[in-house]
Amino acid sequence: MSGKPTGSSENSEPPEIAHRAAVLGSPIEHSLSPILHEAGYAALGLEDWEYTRIECTGEQLPGLVGSIDDSYRGFSVTMPGKFAALNFATEVSDRARAIGSANTLVRTDDGWRADNTDCDGVAGALDELLGEGRMVEHCLVIGGGGTARPALWTLAQRGASRISVINRSDRRAELEPLATSHGASFELIGFEEDLQDLAAEVDVIVSTVPSRSLQGREPELAHAPVLDVIYDPWPTPLVAQAAANGYRTVGGHVMLAYQSFGQFEQFTGHAAPREAMREALERHIRR
CATH class of the missing domain: 3.40.50.10860 (Leucine Dehydrogenase, chain A, domain 1)
Known part of the structure; x- marks a missing residue:
């Protein structure tokens, strides 16, 4: 060593x-x-x-x-x-x-x-993406697994008033308290809903799922600054699309x-x- x-x-x-x-x-x-x-x-x-x-x-x-x-x-x-x-x-x-x-x-x-310390990772990455300590109002989290939990907790701590989660299965019971315990409203959305209108109105998108899970959905979703927790391979298709649309992006290596x-x-x-x-x-x- x-x-x-x-x-x-x-x-x-x-x-x-x-x-x-x-x-x-x-x-x-x-x-x-x-x-x-x-x-x-x-x-x-x-x-x-x-x-x-x-x-x-x-x-x-x-x-x-x-x-x-x-x-x-x-x-x-x-x-x-x-x-x-x-x-x-x-x-x-x-x-x-x-x-x-x-x-x-x-x-x-x-x-x-x-x-x-994953919440430290999310907070640090958000600081680099949005500006240190910047408040966020409406946030979109993609996925409902282990990395989504600290993301939800950190966004709520940061002062988010509304957190939307896109997930294929209904994990409301375990995810909702992470948002509402700090005063944010929570909504769970399926992939079959209108994702482009939702993505266009949020302040930040945090994707916690493998890139293959979003294959073909990137044009619908890439309408806000993106923190993608994936760092290999890099850039992810979602990040590439968001950057092409003129939005700032940060990868999982920063987290x-x-x-x-x-x-x-x-x-x-x-x-x-x-x-x-x-x-x-x-x-x-x-x-």
């Missing part, structure tokens, strides 16, 4: 790894989280830290995390383990409990603490960066070197 020079000779043994973190999910080989965290370790000279990927389903998560050695200080959790992470934890942050899923597990003296900063700080106890982490991610994506 890389880090700042310590003045030792070229033939010196590499530093012993004392602290570890990892990203859990399935499939996991595509995850860019190691690039962000390893860049943070290098920038701060944390040579005894290592960050890896571990293939892990939701069913496997309790057994894996519960039996892992003490060198592991934290886990980033991607799908399909976010609900299992919340249920496994011995302590849960208020926002993870409200959102109903966790993307972060941090070792404590008594077990594991669950948090959800990924912002959600990683809080994880890094909870795992290591050090302030995240945000610029170095973001630059490493951008370099990787350009390549």
